[in-house]
Amino acid sequence: MAIAKYDHKEIDQKWRKAWDEAGVYKTTEDADKEKFYILDMFPYPSGAGLHVGHPKGYIATDIISRYKKMKGFNVLHPMGWDAFGLPAEQHALKNKVHPSINTNKNIARYKEQLEKISLNYDWDREISTTDPEFYKWTQWAFIQMFKKGLVFESNEPINWCPSCKTGLANEDLEDGKCERCDSEIEQKPIRQWVIKITDYADRLLADIDKLDWQDSIKESQRNWIGRSEGAEIDFAVKGSDDKIKVFTTRPDTLFGATYMVLAPEHKLVQKWLDGLENKSEVEKYIKDASKKSHIERGDMTKEKTGVELKGIKAINPALNKSGEANDDELPIYIADYVMADYGTGAIMAVPAHDERDFEFAKKFGIEIKDVISGRKNKDEAFIGLGKLINSGKFDGMDSEEAKRAITEFVGGKMTTSYKLRDWVFARQRYWGEPIPLIHCGKCGVVPVPDDELPVKLPEVESYEPTGTGESPLAGIDDWVNVKCPECGGDAKRETNTMPQWAGSSWYYLRYIDPHNNKALVDKEKEAYWSPVDFYVGGAEHATRHLIYARFWHKFLYDIGVVKYDEPFTKLQTVGLIMAEDGRKMSKRWGNVINPDDIIDEYGADTFRTYEMFMGPFDQAVSWSTKGLTGPKRFLDKIWKMQEGLLDESPKEVQAQLHKTIKKVSEDIENMKYNTAISEMMILVNLAEKEGISKSDFENLLKILSPFAPHMTQEIWSNMGHDSFLLNETWPEYDESLLKQDTVTIAVQVNGKVRGELEVAIDATKEQVEEQVMSMSSVDKWVKNAGKTPGEGTVKQFIYVTGRVANIVVQ
Secondary structure: OOOOOOOOHHHHHHHHHHHHHHHHOOOOOOOOEEEEEEEEEEOOOOOOOOOOOOHHHHHHHHHHHHHHHHOOOOOOOOOOOOOOOOHHHHHHHHOOOOOOHHHHHHHHHHHHHHHHHHOOOHHHEEEEOOOOHHHHHHHHHHHHHHHHHOEEEOOEEEEOOOOHHHHHHHEEOOOEEOOOOOOOOEEEEOOEEEEEEEHHHHHHHHHHHEEOOOOHHHHEEEEEHHHHEEEEEOOOOOOOOOEEEEEEHHHHHHOOOOOEOOOOHHHHHHHHHHHOHHHHHHHHHHHHHHHOOOHHOOOOOOOOOOOOEEEEEEOOOHHHHHHOOHHOEEOOOOOOOOOOOOOOEEEEOHHOOOHHHHOOOOOOOOOOOOOEEOOOOOOOOOOOOOOOOOOOHHHEHHHHHHHHHHHHOOOOEEEEEEEEEEEOOEEEOOOOEOOOEEOOOOEEEEEHHHHOOOOOOOOOOOOOOOOOOOHHHHOHHHEEEEEEEOOOOOOEEOOOEEOHHHHHHOOHHHHHOOOOOOOOOOOOHHHOOOEEEEEEEEEHHHHHHHHHHHHHHHHHHHOOOOOOOOOOEEEEOOEEEOOOOOOOOOOOOOOOOOOOHHHHHOOOHHHHOOOOOOOOOOOEEEEOHHHHHHHHHHHHHHHOOOOOEEEEEOOOHHHHHHHHHHHHHHHHHHHOOOHHHHHHHHHHHHHHHHOOEEEHHHHHHHHHHHHHHHHHHHHHHHHHOOOOOHOOOOOOHHHHHOOOOOOEEEEEEOOOOEEEEEEEOOOOOHHHHHHHHHHHHHHHHHHHHOOOOOOEEEEEEEEEOOOOOOOOOE
């Protein structure tokens, strides 16, 4: 009886329903099985739904999780929603819908789309960062940080987005602009809460070496943390008790400091402002600098700008202590290339030995003084190490030795500085986790007691940002006014909310134990499932989410909540799927492709297979709807192959099958999905031509099932099986069948192919020559290749092992 035509709509729906009813994706702890925890970076449900680029990583982890389950592992593969924060709130504001209503609607839409792809998530473990039962534990962890002294209140200038009307951490910026709205950032003093992530900087840096992550991501983390060893040195201000503290990685060049530069935001600048001879000029520069991004200010290629603080001079401590009083007065400038939040916000400028200082000094006509030998070209700085010159009693000393010696000489101290800034944790917005602190006039700031958690976000009609530096929550008197948990007096709640990164810093732990109302996570369950074995997501999170999550996890480790000090053992980033026009998919460009439309026309299996076949997983590729035809033909061939199966496969097919099992297994482990599919295509083409046995075809279905679960399950059922392929055992390859006994070589006469010959793979040149020369089909070409027709003479026989034999005829 002829096999029915493959109806992907009917078959996809049939098996999605069957898997759901059977609960095949449910996960429980099983001490007898080795665990495998694979995780996607959960999405922001902030738009109208997924486009075809979003599921690429989800399909990849689905394939690995199915493969691992068939290999006998107990697999945890969950999904949830990162639904608090600016993305969700801005989408809600744009559509004039309350964030909670809009978020729930978007979650339902995302989930509907994901289910059509048949991703094997255990939805019983679904979480959302906006669920009070989830953010109760975000608040609890924050309180533990507060109790340990890791949280402090600050009024320092921060990144302020005038459009989103909220403060932002450095990690929330892209090219120095707001990542959400692309607005220019201002530096604005705002009351905020800050977490001392820098206390963990050394551990975050050192433990990078433990991780099985891509080198590029590890290097991004190292650069973001940016550890620098150097010295802190105080410069006196002439005629004042003020001290300018600088951090420098080159204290060995102190004798060459000829001016100083402060960040425009430096506190001393404001203190001195009224007494400056050029006050208005300085004020204008400060205002202009506040409109520039960190990226723009730190651009090494841009022309250096600055303004001298006229009327103020600094004292070079090295020259002063050496008694060179006539040379110790240094002009002080402000310049936007110095950042208030890096080092001390002030630098000693040594133009002979620093490129930026050199450019600045040339522009402003400042002295350039060599103190390290080696500067041959006077048109550029010499930034290397060497022997000291023009440095008093330190002349002739090596740079490394001089660093410590000169620091001690001037009363400075060796120290370490970081590019990593403490985490600005307060947002002046509505849609976020309330910060669980209470302000009491008598007791100060006190945490909300554990038994009063969660502090729920109140229902409000107006949630637009105020722009005043206060959250919209500040106007809800019934919510704000409370009793102090310590003295019982009148007090007020903290009205700022947490950033969108809060819940995503630890969410992976809640999947392990999502319904626990007594603890963040059960210790035994956490010990079984942690750490995450394989984490997959976008490279854009290399220095934000991943830094925050590693810090949060280390803190939980320190207080005994988790057993391991790193959350993610292996990390793999996803290459973007661009639109057909080569640009990023965006409504703005009108180039978004909906996966629902593709699945409706081609089926979920073709969609899944195509996304994995497009190219290397970590590289960007462009979508091509025409490209779907190749994977579709491949699957159609397999559908037809269930007819006419043999009792035994030809030897060549058996060898190729076991080669394919080996290759697909290795490629899934290494996320080389495109080459895994290519290998299966080779097998299918061979089997289509030569035939394949029932048992070998069943093994093909097993290794294809993670990629195309619906069609393979239908064929499996048609063949009389009542089990689910997901519960079957992954086939093992036979090493002996991978060894080929023979190989087919090309036979040439004078370099032109005249036939093929199957020879033993270990045949000698003499044995091959004997076989070739006995080929009747070759004989005529040999005879007619000479100068006299029919009388060609063999001059040489060449054999390239396993590839080609060439007969040279004269």
